[in-house]
Amino acid sequence: MRTLPMALLVFLLAGCAGVAKVESGERGLGERMLVSLDGPWNKVSAPDREPAEVWTMEGRPVDELLIYSGIKNEQVIHATAMGANRKNFAFRSGMQPDEIVAMFEGMLTRDGSTFKLVKLAPADFGGAKGFRFEYALTRKVDNVQLSGLGFGTVSGGELFALLYQAPRLAFFPRHQPQVEKMARSARIKT
């Protein structure tokens, strides 16, 4: 019977090790992107979202900020055993904004969730011409309706993007201004 408390302890410690505080101020995202933060975030370990860095305010799965910094041509995104084998959802340098959004849509609906594009418009991001999009996502696992916001650009053949999604009634409006501000502060080093 000693095994159970030990296993529980290992899991709890593993959980602690998976979260790190991101302090406010200027922060580097990957090797080439910088953002300025008004307040602290929590960075969590999320192998299912790699190569994205995952931050959260409320804790997953409530909300998540997905940060893609310097995704290279043909790099598979959100690779699972299935995704990697099937070589779907790989970024290509020549992708247009609508194709990048379609790629995110495919990744976010892999579990049967539904995605509805609300708006897609040109917007500067990271100091380059890019795009901004809004979407509504209904999560299959719990039927929760989320709102989402994304920014992206392709610079030097690499993808830089931020996606934030949270339950639409309370959490999304609460954190949207910070995400917008963070996106406006983003700079890509050339």
Added chain:
Amino acid sequence: MKRRDFLAGGCAGCASLLPGLAAAQPAWEIPARFARPDAGSDEGGLWSMMDREEVRLRKSPFSLRDPKLQAYVQDIACRLAGEHCPDVRVHLVRTPLFNASMAPNGMMQVWSGLMLRVDNEAQLAAVLGHEIGHYLARHSVERLRDAKSRSAFGMFIGMFGAVGQLGQLGLIAGMFAYSREHETQADSIGVLLMRKAGYDAAEAAKVWENLQLEMKARPDGDASRSPFFATHPPAAERQQALAELARASPGGAANEAQWREGVKPFLRDWLHEEVKRGQHEESLALLGRMIARSPAAADYRWARGEVYRLRARDGDLDSAVADYLAAVADGGEPPDTHRGLGMIYRARRQSPEARTSFQRYLELAPEAPDSALIKSYVEELRT
């Protein structure tokens, strides 16, 4: 009933439907309507659990609430279920995968991905008849007893937060994963019900033949990835068995025109969801088959054009343009056809063609969510 007796009864029923074996076995008969099991029994508990799930399903944003389509599919289910009709409640679910299921309390789920893939009423009846077969043979009772040990395991791993969530999801997914014997028996009962309802049982084998096309197209070629096939007999084996059963009693209706008309209002949405799954090879296999069957259908041409454009391998953009132009020639094409053309022409620096296509898209879909982006392209192409 003990498991062994039950299986023996089930196999007898199965065999009775196979030519040459029927004479040696007692015929399987459709049982009378089931009474609700005692709430204190394990089966009663399972029904209560499914009742709660059905309440949740009714409120789900994934529920496809269209009274006309719901009544249409419910009617097909009722023709198959016969006197059990009042106990079978069809719920249409918006999920772009091939799947249907039936719970022991009579809750039947039919996913939009299944409705997209069947060619006619008879093919849908084959799948629904199969699920009703599980229900009539009460396979879930046996599954319940098997699941008990897994429940204990699920509760155990449920102590560990996220790990527990994954465990429970797997548990729910596996709840109605029947044994191969049960699947074979449900196929046989399904064919029997199809015949009684006046459907052409030969269409049942075509369901699996069509699905094999998609499975073979997958880069990993792994059929077990599909929720419907995880525990089912291989499609090829199943197709052969069903074809053999159908040969014993040819004839019956397929009702293709009625089916096409019934699902027409939903086709574009379902195709959109299919395209956005990002499983390009499967989608191309499916859409190629659909186009061969209905060559003048602009929606299928548009959808295949989209898949080619998003896959963008060698030669794909040429194929996409050909499909988009064929959709325009057919008439009644989705507005997105012109958007897709514009995107390809723009990438190829064919500015006049790109501008014309984008303008046509904006005329047809002025409120499109990406209209701001497309307007910026039109401006860019003027210079």
